[in-house]
Amino acid sequence: MNCIVCVTSVPDTASVIKIGDDGKHIDETGIKWIVSPYDEYALEEALKLTEANGGEVTVVTYGPARSEAALRDCLARGAHKAIHVLGGEATLGDSFTIAKALAAAIKDQEYDLVLVGVQGVGTDNAQVGPMLAEMLNLPHVSGITSLDIDGGNLTAGREVEGGKEVVSSPLPALLTCHKGLNEPRYAALKGIMAAKRKPVDKIEVGTLGIDESAGGTYSIRSLELPPEKGAGTILQGEDDPAGAAKEVVQLLRAEAKAI
Amino acid sequence: MAGILVCIEQRNGEIRKASLQALSEAKRLAGGDLPVAAVLIGEGVTASAAGLGANGASKVFVADDANLKLYSAEGYAEAVVKAAEAFGPSAVFFSGTAMGRDLAPRVAAKLGVGALADVVALSREGETFVARRPVYSGKAFTTVDSAGTSPQVISLRPNVFELEEGGGAAEVVALDGLALSIRAVVTEFLAAEGGEIDVAEADVIVAGGRGIKGPENLGLIRDLADALGGAVGASRAIVDAGWIGHSNQVGQTGKVVSPSLYIACGISGAIQHLAGMSSSKVIVAINKDPDAPIFKVADYGIVGDLFEVIPPMIEAIKAL
Ligand SMILES: Cc1cc2nc3c(=O)[nH]c(=O)nc-3n(C[C@H](O)[C@H](O)[C@H](O)COP(=O)(O)OP(=O)(O)OC[C@H]3O[C@@H](n4cnc5c(N)ncnc54)[C@H](O)[C@@H]3O)c2cc1C
Ligand SMILES: Cc1cc2nc3c(=O)[nH]c(=O)nc-3n(C[C@H](O)[C@H](O)[C@H](O)COP(=O)(O)OP(=O)(O)OC[C@H]3O[C@@H](n4cnc5c(N)ncnc54)[C@H](O)[C@@H]3O)c2cc1C
Numbered sequence: 001m002n003c004i005v006c007v008t009s010v011p012d013t014a015s016v017i018k019i020g021d022d023g024k025h026i027d028e029t030g031i032k033w034i035v036s037p038y039d040e041y042a043l044e045e046a047l048k049l050t051e052a053n054g055g056e057v058t059v060v061t062y063g064p065a066r067s068e069a070a071l072r073d074c075l076a077r078g079a080h081k082a083i084h085v086l087g088g089e090a091t092l093g094d095s096f097t098i099a100k101a102l103a104a105a106i107k108d109q110e111y112d113l114v115l116v117g118v119q120g121v122g123t124d125n126a127q128v129g130p131m132l133a134e135m136l137n138l139p140h141v142s143g144i145t146s147l148d149i150d151g152g153n154l155t156a157g158r159e160v161e162g163g164k165e166v167v168s169s170p171l172p173a174l175l176t177c178h179k180g181l182n183e184p185r186y187a188a189l190k191g192i193m194a195a196k197r198k199p200v201d202k203i204e205v206g207t208l209g210i211d212e213s214a215g216g217t218y219s220i221r222s223l224e225l226p227p228e229k230g231a232g233t234i235l236q237g238e239d240d241p242a243g244a245a246k247e248v249v250q251l252l253r254a255e256a257k258a259i
Numbered sequence: 260m261a262g263i264l265v266c267i268e269q270r271n272g273e274i275r276k277a278s279l280q281a282l283s284e285a286k287r288l289a290g291g292d293l294p295v296a297a298v299l300i301g302e303g304v305t306a307s308a309a310g311l312g313a314n315g316a317s318k319v320f321v322a323d324d325a326n327l328k329l330y331s332a333e334g335y336a337e338a339v340v341k342a343a344e345a346f347g348p349s350a351v352f353f354s355g356t357a358m359g360r361d362l363a364p365r366v367a368a369k370l371g372v373g374a375l376a377d378v379v380a381l382s383r384e385g386e387t388f389v390a391r392r393p394v395y396s397g398k399a400f401t402t403v404d405s406a407g408t409s410p411q412v413i414s415l416r417p418n419v420f421e422l423e424e425g426g427g428a429a430e431v432v433a434l435d436g437l438a439l440s441i442r443a444v445v446t447e448f449l450a451a452e453g454g455e456i457d458v459a460e461a462d463v464i465v466a467g468g469r470g471i472k473g474p475e476n477l478g479l480i481r482d483l484a485d486a487l488g489g490a491v492g493a494s495r496a497i498v499d500a501g502w503i504g505h506s507n508q509v510g511q512t513g514k515v516v517s518p519s520l521y522i523a524c525g526i527s528g529a530i531q532h533l534a535g536m537s538s539s540k541v542i543v544a545i546n547k548d549p550d551a552p553i554f555k556v557a558d559y560g561i562v563g564d565l566f567e568v569i570p571p572m573i574e575a576i577k578a579l
Contacts, residue, residue: 013511013531017398026399037512093394093403095364096373121511122395125376127364130332134368139442140332142361145505155446159506160357162270162457163450165330169443179512180505217373221389221402226537234554237563238547242571244561248543249575251559258520258541259463259487259576 470525
């Protein structure tokens with residue numbers, strides 16, 4: 001069982017977001033970059049599958065030089081090899097172009113499964129997975145929280161409004177992974193040392209037939225912080241909780257018209 | 260002039276409110292000069308098609324097939340693309356439900372174009388659609404377009420765009436000759452137990468956090484939710500502790516919700532929790548720590564012990 005895992009490096013989820021000078025991107029000063037949290041579920045699942053069935057995990061990222069840290073992190077956790085598609089300066093949030101670059105990098109690899117995160121945190125698009133599946137002509141299941149593989153078939157669960165869909169598909173297939181699927185492992189010191197010797201194949205995105213300067217499918221006009229919310233009405237309920245409770249219910253009815 | 264095609268979602272024949280919201284928004288943006296059509300997919304759905312005229316569709320493409328009874332990205336994408344080829348729209352809208360968020364990117368890739376996801380406001384400049392969407396889990400908003408790609412594929416966040424009615428019957432056009440080579444199929448739908456309301460669809464959410472002390476006190480949260488006809492939400496802390504299922508989690512790694520009323524009980528308001536609920540219309544916080552960050556986003560707050568505040572709240576609501 002060979003697995004391809006696509007990972008992207010994103011600002012730490014606890015980052016304070018400041019708008020950069022161009023008014024379109026964040027100010028990256030002081031940002032700590034991490035493997036996008038959902039991609040950790042994808043990697044963990046691939047590691048578990050190859051540990052149980054043999055085969056290799058290849059991690060792929062499309063990003064600038066600093067993204068290599070994300071690949072090394074995945075190699076340290078147990079991935080066997082890595083592909084680094086260099087570029088991505090102009091494609092922030094452009095799921096279509098990202099999927100195209102990834103498809104070009106993956107198409108000649110041997111794989112049974114392609115695993116990605118349900119969404120890249122930051123741009124929050126949740127689009128690369130299904131687009132990549134279409135480009136590789138694979139069936140896909142998105143947002144999976146459970147997975148069973150039986151021979152050449154998989155059964156995955158995904159949460160939808162009001163319940164859970166159970167989806168069955170032949171391999172090869174693409175899965176986008178959600179929280180709940182597994183508990184991602186951390187890299188151990190031994191893994192970190194071993195990762196230094198594992199191969200990272202570097203490919204310039206231009207050689208995959210992608211022209212980043214051509215203008216993508218996602219053009220950012222502006223980035224703004226959310227409008228400041230006016231201060232709310234805060235009631236002191238320590239001494240008279242019942243009084244405060246009644247008052248808030250009255251306010252919700254008469255003022256906010258929410259109940 | 261090209262027009263707007265809206266993908267309509269149904270489950271068991273029942274058309275989803277979120278789709279009608281997307282259709283209503285399409286009609287508003289179209290004004291007098293762009294035609295609006297819908298595409299309806301499923302089995303035995305033809306009878307509901309003409310009625311979509313009431314929400315603004317002048318034409319409805321219908322893919323009615325036993326193989327489309329349950330959702331499949333491949334089958335449904337084929338049907339939407341077929342409708343798009345027939346109608347030649349400048350934009351294709353989806354509602355940003357679990358299905359829409361799954362289907363829209365697959366359709367976009369089939370059409371060879373990009374897509375804009377989870378849009379919360381839209382405007383139109385000629386045939387270019389300009390979208391506002393939350394990024395960094397709602398810590399910022401971006402204004403984007405995909406001008407130059409045709410059609411522009413856009414998914415609209417549920418419960419943000421207003422539903423409007425008041426049109427006649429739509430013309431119904433059957434989509435024939437679908438190949439429907441479907442590999443990934445839904446084999447089963449496991450409904451959430453006890454007819455519980457899903458947080459993703461609820462108009463009122465009462466959410467509990469670590470301040471509820473233990474799973475035995477979830478009943479209090481549920482009672483308040485029941486009194487308001489709402490759903491029970493949760494912080495990640497109590498999901499990870501195993502007190503409640505993951506499907507109830509609100510936040511960055513849970514569900515992003517925008518109900519009319521969100522009541523946070525014993526939730527500190529970590530940035531990853533706020534990411535999932537800060538766009539709620541009215542937010543109430545109950546927390547014993549006056550400095551808890553949740554109060555910064557609250558429209559109404561009670562500083563106090565939730566065990567002393569919630570029971571009289573339930574009483575007061577029942578007395579309304
Ligand atoms: C502030 C910021 C700065 C960034 N700077 C750069 C940069 O300079 N260069 C750069 O290339 N990227 C950069 N990234 C990451 C890159 O932009 C993201 O990959 C991209 O925005 C994700 O696109 P999406 O929202 O369409 O992905 P989604 O559709 O939400 O992603 C779904 C999944 O697809 C996979 N995926 C997405 N993007 C990639 C990728 N690039 N490589 C491999 N797998 C991927 C992941 O598994 C991900 O979980 C940055 C991200 C942020 C938030
Ligand atoms: C990558 C990542 C993703 C995450 N995603 C999510 C997510 O999706 N959703 C999410 O919620 N979190 C998420 N988190 C976790 C988040 O950072 C917080 O840890 C979590 O939200 C805290 O939950 P809490 O507010 O219930 O607990 P706490 O922070 O412990 O807060 C408990 C609150 O209860 C109050 N309290 C205690 N007793 C009482 C009482 N008797 N009456 C009234 N108030 C009382 C306390 O004053 C306190 O404010 C994520 C974290 C990371 C790193």
